[in-house]
Amino acid sequence: MNLQIPLPTGFDFQECVNAHGWKSLAPFTWDADLKILSRVEQFAGQAPKLVRMSSSGSALIVEIDGTVPEVAARRLVERMLQLDIAMGDFHDYCKETDKLKHVPNSCQGRMLRSPTLYEDVLKVISTTNTTWAQTKAMVSRLVDNFGLPLLSDPSLRTFPTPEQLASVSFDDFAAKARMGYRSASVHKTATDIAEGRLDLESWSDPSIPSDDLYKRLLSLPGIGPYAASCLLIYLGRYHRVNVDSWARTLVGKEMGRKVTDKEVHEFFEPYGKWRALVYHFYPWRKDDDA
DNA sequence: TTCCAGGGGTAGA
DNA sequence: TCTACCCATGGA
Numbered sequence: 001m002n003l004q005i006p007l008p009t010g011f012d013f014q015e016c017v018n019a020h021g022w023k024s025l026a027p028f029t030w031d032a033d034l035k036i037l038s039r040v041e042q043f044a045g046q047a048p049k050l051v052r053m054s055s056s057g058s059a060l061i062v063e064i065d066g067t068v069p070e071v072a073a074r075r076l077v078e079r080m081l082q083l084d085i086a087m088g089d090f091h092d093y094c095k096e097t098d099k100l101k102h103v104p105n106s107c108q109g110r111m112l113r114s115p116t117l118y119e120d121v122l123k124v125i126s127t128t129n130t131t132w133a134q135t136k137a138m139v140s141r142l143v144d145n146f147g148l149p150l151l152s153d154p155s156l157r158t159f160p161t162p163e164q165l166a167s168v169s170f171d172d173f174a175a176k177a178r179m180g181y182r183s184a185s186v187h188k189t190a191t192d193i194a195e196g197r198l199d200l201e202s203w204s205d206p207s208i209p210s211d212d213l214y215k216r217l218l219s220l221p222g223i224g225p226y227a228a229s230c231l232l233i234y235l236g237r238y239h240r241v242n243v244d245s246w247a248r249t250l251v252g253k254e255m256g257r258k259v260t261d262k263e264v265h266e267f268f269e270p271y272g273k274w275r276a277l278v279y280h281f282y283p284w285r286k287d288d289d290a
Numbered sequence: 291t292t293c294c295a296g297g298g299g300t301a302g303a
Numbered sequence: 304t305c306t307a308c309c310c311a312t313g314g315a
Binding site: 292293294295297298299300301302303 | 304305306307308309310312313314315
């Protein structure tokens with residue numbers, strides 16, 4: 001089945017996909033030549049299906065093998081591409097802010113997300129205290145070992161559900177995932193969700209105050225200030241900068257010396273509620289993959 | 291061998 | 304609130 005979804009003003013499909021490294025994490029695959037984003041997804045008990053996304057003019061084109069519930073397909077794409085998050089106010093702010101005028105001109109601001117907050121949490125944990133190459137390897141092992149295969153191409157799999165991860169013992173999980181000390185946080189999060197103690201998806205509720213949401217995210221195992229701030233961005237809250245080693249490097253260069261996390265926060269404080277987006281789309285970039 | 295990478299958790303001050 | 308230390312993994 002094919003869907004054509006009208007794109008909001010100020011949205012650019014490629015800018016969204018390339019805004020950070022998520023396109024390189026399984027089960028996403030990004031064809032940079034054809035500009036097609038794909039992943040295997042399971043809809044309501046059906047066999048896994050390949051979902052392909054691209055853009056044409058002012059519409060997003062979604063192609064899915066076979067037939068799936070249209071409402072579910074639209075909801076899936078909306079979350080992944082942050083179509084439910086308005087960017088107008090941020091773009092207006094950038095138009096008036098030195099060094100940020102390229103943001104609205106390029107339709108930047110949205111970042112590719114996973115279909116669930118659960119998947120984003122596991123992936124953010126996989127980025128902490130490691131290299132990007134290892135992050136990609138850890139996430140691929142989650143998918144390859146615990147996801148469901150696409151029948152027409154078993155090399156492609158779904159991202160494992162909480163139930164699928166919880167169904168294996170911790171020792172078995174840790175041995176296959178090889179995520180180091182992160183394995184405990186990942187397996188516990190999945191198990192808590194599967195056993196009904198944690199409802200992460202309800203945290204996408206925009207009525208939750210941003211500070212409360214930050215505290216909730218910090219309560220998750222393996223999620224500290226950096227990871228919680230990353231997740232806030234995906235949830236459309238930009239008041240906290242995700243201070244990582246790169247932020248310290250960049251601000252350190254600006255100030256001509258080594259800086260603390262506190263000083264990095266102070267550096268971005270003038271940008272108010274847009275701080276995290278300003279850091280991300282500031283005209284300084286780390287590399288072309290992340 | 292040793293260090294450390296898009297940090298987190300904890301103890302002790 | 305701040306600092307020091309350890310944490311599994313795998314590449315350099």
